[in-house]
Amino acid sequence: MSTAAPPPWHLSSLRVTSAPGAARRPAARQFLTDLAALLGRGGLAVAAATPGLLAAIDQHAAAIRDTIGDGWRVPGAAALAGYAQGLRDRGAAHLWEVPSADQVHWPTAEWPVLRLVAVCALARQAGIAT
Amino acid sequence: MSEILATPSVDVQGALSDMLRAVLLFLPKALLFVLILVVGFIVARVLRTFTNRILERVGFDRWVERGGIRSALARTRYDASDLVAKLVYYAVLLFALQLAFGVWGPNPVSDLISGVVAWLPKAFVAIVIVVVAAAIASAIKDLVTGALGGLSYGRLLANLAAYFIIGLGVIAALNQIGVATTVTTPVLIAVLATIAGILIVGVGGGLVRPMQARWEQWLDRAASESQAIAEHAKAYAAGQRDMDAAMAPAPADPAYAHAGAPTAADTAVGQPVPPPSTTTGPGYRISDEPTQVIPPTPPPGRDTTA
Secondary structure (H helix, E strand, C coil), X not given: CCCCCCCCHHHHCCCCCCCHHHXXXXXXXXXXXXHHHHHHHHHHHXXXXXXXXXXXXXXXXXXXXXXXXXXXXXXXXXXXXXXXXXXXXXXXXXXXXXCCXXXXXXXXXXXXXXXXXXXXXXXXXXXXXX | CHHHHHHHHHHXXXXXXXXXXXXXXXXXXXXXXXXXXXXXXXXXXXXXXXXXXXXXXXXXXXXXXXXXXXXXXXXXXXXXXXXXXXXXXXXHHHHHHHHHHHCCCCCHHHHHHHHXXXXXXXXXXXXXXXXXXXXXXXXXXXXXXXXXXXXXXXXXXXXXXXXXXXXXXXXXXXXHHCCCXXXXXXXXXXXXXXHHHHHHHHXXXXXXXXXXXXXXXXXXXXXXXXXXXHHHHHHHHHHHHHHHHHHCCCCCCCCCCCCCCCCCCCCCCCCCCCCCCCCCCCCCCCCXXXXXXXXXXCCCCCCCCC
């Protein structure tokens, strides 16, 4: 996962990432960077222009903070990457793929897409990925 | 009466005949002794010249030049083949002496010579040990000088190493010929123990604190990594749970009569199907109402310390 272009997610979504190597800081950061490049950057750009979308993403981010953090601080890179990988892998079991930002119709975006964009927003807040 | 008068002459004759018998018994052995000595002497001289000639023809002196012996012999009028020939000469003489004294059965001189002959191999081995140790010491001295010559103490180290090895060789040779073993062995043990003690305390003791710092670093890194692994696993499980809840159709909504067949397109805009772990508003709706900023609060009844 250290190639220049973001990896094709429909291929990598079938791989289970629960190995300890995925938790290490460089792997987690790389994953979040790839996710941001694929979906997060575009989504957050659209959200910056659309307040409704931004509010929904904020609520998703709050829920994620409650789930994997202590509710107040932004979770770390390992936790964020683990959450996003859990979503993606379970989505693969349900035959759902992570779309890229330009494939998403933002007014009718799905729940998992907004969750992943919220993960990217949290990563940006923590300074992990842009 | 003539018999009484005749007895002294018979005694003298008996004594004379006894003496003659003793001399006659002794004489062959003495002759054999002298014969063996003469023959041994002649054989020794012949062997000496023979060995000398052969070694010189073979070029033994050129081989010996490789070692440090040439410089040792340069000031004498012998060369190496001469020395070896002399050794052969004395060995043959010794052997002849042992044979010669052996004709008289066990006697102290024979025992002495046997003792010397038994000691000779040990002396030979001791000489070999010293020569080999000297060669190794000079080789190591060259090595160390070549490797560390640039340093100010390079020559000192090389000399120390060479003397140490020569000392070891000398002590080993002395032990081999059995000279003063009760002095040389304890001295060797004391020197080695001192060196070992200095190394242990100096090197080992000095390394204690840096190793402590290293260990702390490694353990901290392991702890933080294991914590990251635990967080990752927990978040992974949470992500899977949330996705499952998102993909499952809502149980009480009549619009989802086909509940039980989860598809990826269930959650669309406007249809409230929140997974139990989120707060309000799954998707978002275009509306003209002003958006409200809701501070993040954990929903009641949820376990936030999963």
